[in-house]
Amino acid sequence: MKAWQYMGECKPIQLNDIPEPVPGPTQVIIDVKAAGLCHSDVMYMEVGDQAMPFLPMTQGHENAGVITALGAEVTGFKVGDVVGVCSSGVQPPLGMFTPGGFADKLAADYRDLARVPEGLDLSLAALATDAGMTSYHAMIKVGGAAKGMKVGVIGFGGLGQIGARAAVLAGAEVHVAEMKEEAWDNAREVGAVSCVKDAAEWVANPRAGGDFDLIVDYAGFDTTQKAINAVKRGGKVVQVGLGKPTFTVATNTILGKKLEGSLGGTVEDIEEVFDLMLRGEIRPGYEEIGFEEIARGLERLKNNEVLGRLVARFGD
Numbered sequence: 001m002k003a004w005q006y007m008g009e010c011k012p013i014q015l016n017d018i019p020e021p022v023p024g025p026t027q028v029i030i031d032v033k034a035a036g037l038c039h040s041d042v043m044y045m046e047v048g049d050q051a052m053p054f055l056p057m058t059q060g061h062e063n064a065g066v067i068t069a070l071g072a073e074v075t076g077f078k079v080g081d082v083v084g085v086c087s088s089g090v091q092p093p094l095g096m097f098t099p100g101g102f103a104d105k106l107a108a109d110y111r112d113l114a115r116v117p118e119g120l121d122l123s124l125a126a127l128a129t130d131a132g133m134t135s136y137h138a139m140i141k142v143g144g145a146a147k148g149m150k151v152g153v154i155g156f157g158g159l160g161q162i163g164a165r166a167a168v169l170a171g172a173e174v175h176v177a178e179m180k181e182e183a184w185d186n187a188r189e190v191g192a193v194s195c196v197k198d199a200a201e202w203v204a205n206p207r208a209g210g211d212f213d214l215i216v217d218y219a220g221f222d223t224t225q226k227a228i229n230a231v232k233r234g235g236k237v238v239q240v241g242l243g244k245p246t247f248t249v250a251t252n253t254i255l256g257k258k259l260e261g262s263l264g265g266t267v268e269d270i271e272e273v274f275d276l277m278l279r280g281e282i283r284p285g286y287e288e289i290g291f292e293e294i295a296r297g298l299e300r301l302k303n304n305e306v307l308g309r310l311v312a313r314f315g316d
Helices: 039-051 122-142 160-169 181-189 224-230 267-278 291-302
Strands: 002-006 014-017 027-037 063-070 082-085 105-109 113-115 150-154 173-177 194-196 212-217 231-239 258-261 286-290 309-313
Touching: 002 039, 002 291, 014 291, 027 082, 027 122, 027 291, 039 291, 063 105, 063 122, 082 122, 113 267, 122 160, 122 212, 122 231, 122 267, 122 286, 122 309, 150 160, 150 224, 160 173, 160 181, 160 267, 181 194, 212 224, 224 231, 286 291, 291 309
Parallel strands: 150 173, 150 212, 173 194, 212 231, 231 258, 286 309
Antiparallel strands: 002 014, 027 063, 027 105, 027 309, 063 082, 082 113
16 A cells, blocks of 8 residues: 655655555554644654654554454444544554554554544544644643633644634633734634734733733744743643744743643544534634645645645545
């Protein structure tokens, strides 16, 4: 079968012919129909030699498709079921530590499977397994966004657009910091009450602090410190974005505030996002590309040329 693989030495991914996967006792084989592209894929091409347990590695951690084979110990699923895969569950993350879904087929543990409801488009199902799960989990489960809270969203991209909408649905007053002004109309459409280019604009005097109850940073460049400056005493910053592998925070600015990292989510999170998408409450912007365009799509992400999310559709 065909698979896009990271070969090492920070080089772009390469299309290779590899053997089809065989399911372990608790695994299923999935014919991949949709695979989302993520900035994390780009990051792992920069640090993969040190982080990945083996090379080459088939990338792609945001996947949906149809079960075609079952391991001996699999229960609750059958051949023909349409599923998405949680990459922060029982099996080490797809595309980073185990072979992912930029391929015709993948092997996944059945305990990491989220059932795709009938009527939900598979592109949405795929992006829900990471962009949806990760952003929703950070905003609702870790951040605790709720009615009456003033919430900031840094980065209105593939994750931020879903996180912002989830906060609006929870009843929060949502403000967006996004450098691409062309994304501001979309931010307002999902319910944001204001947009700025830089989160530094949220607070006039960093020493005095801001008035946000919660800020979720989906960017992770030089934005974390700005988020800390803008939350009030007792407020929380949730870090999600991995724009830079390291960042520095001034010690005195974190006193009386909380900084918490959020990684991935759960199958339950994915299925909650599936339901919101099916009901039309969350409608993220995305662009479909072909399987053969995955390498170019990752280059576009690296060059900051994408609004919303890219999803590769194939195998239909």
